[in-house]
Amino acid sequence: MSTHAASTEASWETGDNGVAVLTHDRLDVQAIAASVADDTAGATAVFIGTTRNSFRGKAVTRLDYQAYSSLAVKTMANILRDACNKFTRSDHRTDKQQVSAVIKCTVHHRLGTVRVGEPSIVIAVSSPHRKESFLACEYILEEVKARAQIWKREFYEGEKEEDAEWKSNNGP
Amino acid sequence: MSTREITVLYFAAAATATRLDYERIPIPADGGLPLSSLSQILASRHPNKGLDQILATSQWSVNEEMVDDVSTVVLKGGEEVAVICPVSGG
Numbered sequence: 001m002s003t004h005a006a007s008t009e010a011s012w013e014t015g016d017n018g019v020a021v022l023t024h025d026r027l028d029v030q031a032i033a034a035s036v037a038d039d040t041a042g043a044t045a046v047f048i049g050t051t052r053n054s055f056r057g058k059a060v061t062r063l064d065y066q067a068y069s070s071l072a073v074k075t076m077a078n079i080l081r082d083a084c085n086k087f088t089r090s091d092h093r094t095d096k097q098q099v100s101a102v103i104k105c106t107v108h109h110r111l112g113t114v115r116v117g118e119p120s121i122v123i124a125v126s127s128p129h130r131k132e133s134f135l136a137c138e139y140i141l142e143e144v145k146a147r148a149q150i151w152k153r154e155f156y157e158g159e160k161e162e163d164a165e166w167k168s169n170n171g172p
Numbered sequence: 173m174s175t176r177e178i179t180v181l182y183f184a185a186a187a188t189a190t191r192l193d194y195e196r197i198p199i200p201a202d203g204g205l206p207l208s209s210l211s212q213i214l215a216s217r218h219p220n221k222g223l224d225q226i227l228a229t230s231q232w233s234v235n236e237e238m239v240d241d242v243s244t245v246v247l248k249g250g251e252e253v254a255v256i257c258p259v260s261g262g
Contacts, residue, residue: 066183068183070236071238109261121262148259149183151261152261166188168260
Protein backbone atom coordinates (compact mmCIF):
# COMPACT_ATOMS: atom_id res chain seq x y z
CA MET A 1 0.00 0.00 0.00
CA SER A 2 1.30 3.45 -0.87
CA THR A 3 1.89 5.94 1.85
CA HIS A 4 -0.01 9.17 1.50
CA ALA A 5 2.22 12.15 0.92
CA ALA A 6 0.35 14.10 3.57
CA SER A 7 0.41 11.26 6.10
CA THR A 8 3.68 12.41 7.61
CA GLU A 9 5.19 12.69 11.06
CA ALA A 10 3.93 15.71 12.95
CA SER A 11 3.85 17.11 16.45
CA TRP A 12 2.32 20.17 18.05
CA GLU A 13 2.72 21.76 21.45
CA THR A 14 -0.26 23.69 22.75
CA GLY A 15 1.76 26.00 24.95
CA ASP A 16 -0.35 24.83 27.93
CA ASN A 17 1.75 21.74 28.64
CA GLY A 18 -0.02 19.69 26.01
CA VAL A 19 1.77 17.77 23.25
CA ALA A 20 0.14 16.04 20.26
CA VAL A 21 2.19 13.62 18.16
CA LEU A 22 1.62 11.58 15.00
CA THR A 23 4.36 9.07 14.32
CA HIS A 24 5.29 5.99 12.28
CA ASP A 25 7.40 4.74 15.19
CA ARG A 26 6.18 2.24 17.79
CA LEU A 27 4.65 4.02 20.77
CA ASP A 28 6.76 3.85 23.92
CA VAL A 29 4.17 3.81 26.71
CA GLN A 30 6.73 4.29 29.50
CA ALA A 31 8.28 7.31 27.83
CA ILE A 32 4.88 8.87 27.07
CA ALA A 33 3.71 8.40 30.69
CA ALA A 34 7.01 9.86 31.93
CA SER A 35 6.56 12.91 29.68
CA VAL A 36 3.62 14.16 31.82
CA ALA A 37 5.39 13.60 35.14
CA ASP A 38 5.34 16.58 37.49
CA ASP A 39 6.15 17.00 41.18
CA THR A 40 2.74 18.63 41.78
CA ALA A 41 0.91 15.63 40.27
CA GLY A 42 -0.67 13.04 42.54
CA ALA A 43 -2.17 11.11 39.66
CA THR A 44 -1.30 10.05 36.14
CA ALA A 45 -3.95 8.39 33.95
CA VAL A 46 -2.73 6.50 30.89
CA PHE A 47 -4.92 5.06 28.14
CA ILE A 48 -3.47 2.54 25.67
CA GLY A 49 -5.53 1.65 22.61
CA THR A 50 -4.31 -1.50 20.85
CA THR A 51 -5.13 -3.33 17.65
CA ARG A 52 -7.68 -6.09 18.33
CA ASN A 53 -7.35 -9.47 16.60
CA SER A 54 -10.97 -9.82 15.42
CA PHE A 55 -13.91 -7.89 13.99
CA ARG A 56 -17.33 -9.58 13.77
CA GLY A 57 -15.77 -13.03 13.70
CA LYS A 58 -13.16 -12.17 11.07
CA ALA A 59 -9.48 -12.47 11.97
CA VAL A 60 -7.74 -9.10 11.72
CA THR A 61 -4.15 -9.33 10.49
CA ARG A 62 -3.20 -5.65 10.73
CA LEU A 63 -4.44 -2.07 10.65
CA ASP A 64 -3.13 0.71 8.43
CA TYR A 65 -3.47 4.27 9.72
CA GLN A 66 -3.45 7.37 7.56
CA ALA A 67 -3.85 11.01 8.58
CA TYR A 68 -4.13 14.48 7.17
CA SER A 69 -1.26 15.13 9.51
CA SER A 70 -0.99 18.91 9.39
CA LEU A 71 -4.68 19.28 10.23
CA ALA A 72 -5.00 16.25 12.53
CA VAL A 73 -2.19 17.38 14.82
CA LYS A 74 -3.84 20.81 15.18
CA THR A 75 -7.18 19.14 15.98
CA MET A 76 -5.46 16.96 18.60
CA ALA A 77 -3.75 20.00 20.13
CA ASN A 78 -7.10 21.84 20.30
CA ILE A 79 -8.60 18.84 22.10
CA LEU A 80 -5.77 18.89 24.65
CA ARG A 81 -6.34 22.61 25.17
CA ASP A 82 -10.08 22.00 25.59
CA ALA A 83 -9.33 19.28 28.16
CA CYS A 84 -7.17 21.70 30.17
CA ASN A 85 -9.94 24.32 30.14
CA LYS A 86 -12.77 21.87 30.83
CA PHE A 87 -11.46 20.29 34.02
CA THR A 88 -10.77 23.20 36.34
CA ARG A 89 -12.32 22.07 39.60
CA SER A 90 -10.66 20.15 42.34
CA ASP A 91 -12.60 19.04 45.40
CA HIS A 92 -9.54 19.53 47.55
CA ARG A 93 -9.01 23.19 46.73
CA THR A 94 -10.00 25.63 49.47
CA ASP A 95 -9.65 28.83 47.41
CA LYS A 96 -12.03 29.68 44.58
CA GLN A 97 -9.43 30.02 41.86
CA GLN A 98 -10.35 28.46 38.52
CA VAL A 99 -7.08 26.80 37.69
CA SER A 100 -6.75 23.84 35.36
CA ALA A 101 -6.79 20.55 37.20
CA VAL A 102 -4.80 19.08 34.31
CA ILE A 103 -1.08 19.61 34.81
CA LYS A 104 0.22 18.00 31.63
CA CYS A 105 -1.45 15.99 28.91
CA THR A 106 -0.33 14.30 25.73
CA VAL A 107 -1.72 12.17 22.93
CA HIS A 108 0.42 10.06 20.58
CA HIS A 109 -1.12 8.33 17.56
CA ARG A 110 0.49 5.84 15.21
CA LEU A 111 0.61 6.12 11.42
CA GLY A 112 1.17 3.36 8.88
CA THR A 113 0.91 -0.34 9.64
CA VAL A 114 0.10 -1.36 13.22
CA ARG A 115 0.20 -5.08 13.94
CA VAL A 116 -2.22 -6.88 16.24
CA GLY A 117 -1.43 -6.20 19.89
CA GLU A 118 0.56 -3.03 19.27
CA PRO A 119 -0.63 0.32 20.65
CA SER A 120 -2.18 2.64 18.06
CA ILE A 121 -2.92 5.46 20.53
CA VAL A 122 -1.50 6.39 23.93
CA ILE A 123 -2.86 9.22 26.06
CA ALA A 124 -1.34 10.39 29.33
CA VAL A 125 -2.70 13.02 31.71
CA SER A 126 -1.31 14.19 35.04
CA SER A 127 -3.31 16.07 37.66
CA PRO A 128 -3.10 16.83 41.38
CA HIS A 129 -5.84 14.27 42.15
CA ARG A 130 -7.07 11.13 40.39
CA LYS A 131 -10.55 12.21 39.28
CA GLU A 132 -9.54 14.89 36.80
CA SER A 133 -6.86 12.78 35.16
CA PHE A 134 -9.38 9.95 34.53
CA LEU A 135 -11.98 12.37 33.19
CA ALA A 136 -9.56 14.31 30.99
CA CYS A 137 -8.05 11.09 29.62
CA GLU A 138 -11.45 9.77 28.58
CA TYR A 139 -12.48 13.14 27.14
CA ILE A 140 -9.31 13.33 25.01
CA LEU A 141 -9.82 9.78 23.71
CA GLU A 142 -13.47 10.28 22.75
CA GLU A 143 -12.79 13.64 21.07
CA VAL A 144 -9.79 12.31 19.11
CA LYS A 145 -11.87 9.36 17.89
CA ALA A 146 -14.73 11.67 16.89
CA ARG A 147 -12.80 14.59 15.37
CA ALA A 148 -9.13 14.00 14.51
CA GLN A 149 -8.53 13.61 10.76
CA ILE A 150 -7.14 10.07 11.10
CA TRP A 151 -8.37 6.94 9.32
CA LYS A 152 -7.83 3.24 9.83
CA ARG A 153 -8.12 0.41 7.36
CA GLU A 154 -8.63 -3.10 8.66
CA PHE A 155 -7.09 -6.09 6.87
CA TYR A 156 -8.61 -9.56 7.35
CA GLU A 157 -7.09 -13.02 7.10
CA GLY A 158 -7.85 -14.77 3.81
CA GLU A 159 -9.25 -11.64 2.12
CA LYS A 160 -7.75 -9.63 -0.72
CA GLU A 161 -5.85 -6.47 0.25
CA GLU A 162 -8.09 -4.31 -1.94
CA ASP A 163 -11.16 -5.54 -0.04
CA ALA A 164 -9.80 -4.18 3.24
CA GLU A 165 -12.30 -1.85 4.83
CA TRP A 166 -11.83 1.80 5.78
CA LYS A 167 -13.52 2.10 9.15
CA SER A 168 -15.73 4.85 10.55
CA ASN A 169 -16.05 5.71 14.23
CA ASN A 170 -19.39 7.47 13.80
CA GLY A 171 -21.16 5.62 11.01
CA PRO A 172 -22.76 2.18 10.74
CA MET B 173 -2.39 34.92 -17.27
CA SER B 174 -1.79 31.59 -15.58
CA THR B 175 -4.65 29.19 -15.04
CA ARG B 176 -5.94 29.26 -11.50
CA GLU B 177 -6.46 25.96 -9.74
CA ILE B 178 -7.03 24.34 -6.40
CA THR B 179 -5.42 21.23 -4.94
CA VAL B 180 -7.81 18.54 -3.73
CA LEU B 181 -6.41 16.00 -1.23
CA TYR B 182 -7.88 12.52 -0.93
CA PHE B 183 -7.54 10.27 2.09
CA ALA B 184 -8.84 6.87 3.14
CA ALA B 185 -11.89 5.69 1.15
CA ALA B 186 -11.70 8.71 -1.17
CA ALA B 187 -8.06 7.95 -2.03
CA THR B 188 -8.84 4.26 -2.54
CA ALA B 189 -11.79 5.08 -4.85
CA THR B 190 -9.92 7.63 -6.98
CA ARG B 191 -6.53 5.89 -6.73
CA LEU B 192 -5.15 9.39 -6.16
CA ASP B 193 -3.60 11.17 -3.20
CA TYR B 194 -4.37 14.54 -4.74
CA GLU B 195 -5.31 16.25 -7.98
CA ARG B 196 -5.48 19.80 -9.25
CA ILE B 197 -8.78 21.26 -10.36
CA PRO B 198 -8.95 24.40 -12.54
CA ILE B 199 -11.03 27.31 -11.32
CA PRO B 200 -13.22 29.27 -13.76
CA ALA B 201 -11.46 32.49 -14.81
CA ASP B 202 -14.54 34.58 -14.05
CA GLY B 203 -15.00 34.74 -10.30
CA GLY B 204 -14.48 31.52 -8.35
CA LEU B 205 -15.80 28.08 -7.70
CA PRO B 206 -18.45 27.59 -5.01
CA LEU B 207 -17.36 24.76 -2.73
CA SER B 208 -20.93 23.46 -2.98
CA SER B 209 -20.33 22.59 -6.66
CA LEU B 210 -17.05 20.74 -6.11
CA SER B 211 -18.68 17.37 -5.28
CA GLN B 212 -20.32 17.25 -8.70
CA ILE B 213 -17.05 18.11 -10.47
CA LEU B 214 -15.04 15.47 -8.61
CA ALA B 215 -17.71 12.79 -9.02
CA SER B 216 -17.85 13.43 -12.78
CA ARG B 217 -14.05 13.16 -13.03
CA HIS B 218 -14.20 9.75 -11.30
CA PRO B 219 -17.39 8.06 -12.50
CA ASN B 220 -18.45 4.58 -11.39
CA LYS B 221 -16.02 4.46 -8.50
CA GLY B 222 -18.43 5.20 -5.68
CA LEU B 223 -16.87 8.61 -5.11
CA ASP B 224 -20.27 10.33 -5.20
CA GLN B 225 -21.43 8.23 -2.23
CA ILE B 226 -18.19 8.86 -0.36
CA LEU B 227 -18.50 12.63 -0.91
CA ALA B 228 -22.10 12.54 0.33
CA THR B 229 -20.93 11.33 3.75
CA SER B 230 -17.77 13.45 3.92
CA GLN B 231 -16.92 16.96 5.08
CA TRP B 232 -14.54 19.49 3.54
CA SER B 233 -11.51 21.27 4.85
CA VAL B 234 -10.07 24.37 3.17
CA ASN B 235 -6.50 25.42 3.98
CA GLU B 236 -6.42 23.11 7.01
CA GLU B 237 -9.67 24.39 8.54
CA MET B 238 -12.86 22.32 8.71
CA VAL B 239 -15.73 23.93 6.81
CA ASP B 240 -18.91 24.34 8.87
CA ASP B 241 -21.15 25.90 6.22
CA VAL B 242 -20.31 24.79 2.67
CA SER B 243 -22.67 27.37 1.15
CA THR B 244 -20.54 30.29 2.36
CA VAL B 245 -17.25 29.19 0.73
CA VAL B 246 -16.12 30.28 -2.74
CA LEU B 247 -12.74 28.98 -3.91
CA LYS B 248 -10.56 31.58 -5.62
CA GLY B 249 -7.59 29.39 -6.60
CA GLY B 250 -4.53 28.34 -4.64
CA GLU B 251 -6.50 26.70 -1.83
CA GLU B 252 -5.74 23.26 -0.43
CA VAL B 253 -9.08 21.49 -0.19
CA ALA B 254 -9.41 18.05 1.40
CA VAL B 255 -12.19 15.46 1.37
CA ILE B 256 -12.61 14.50 5.03
CA CYS B 257 -14.24 11.06 5.11
CA PRO B 258 -15.84 9.90 8.39
CA VAL B 259 -12.84 9.58 10.70
CA SER B 260 -11.70 6.39 12.43
CA GLY B 261 -8.69 7.17 14.59
CA GLY B 262 -7.98 5.59 17.93
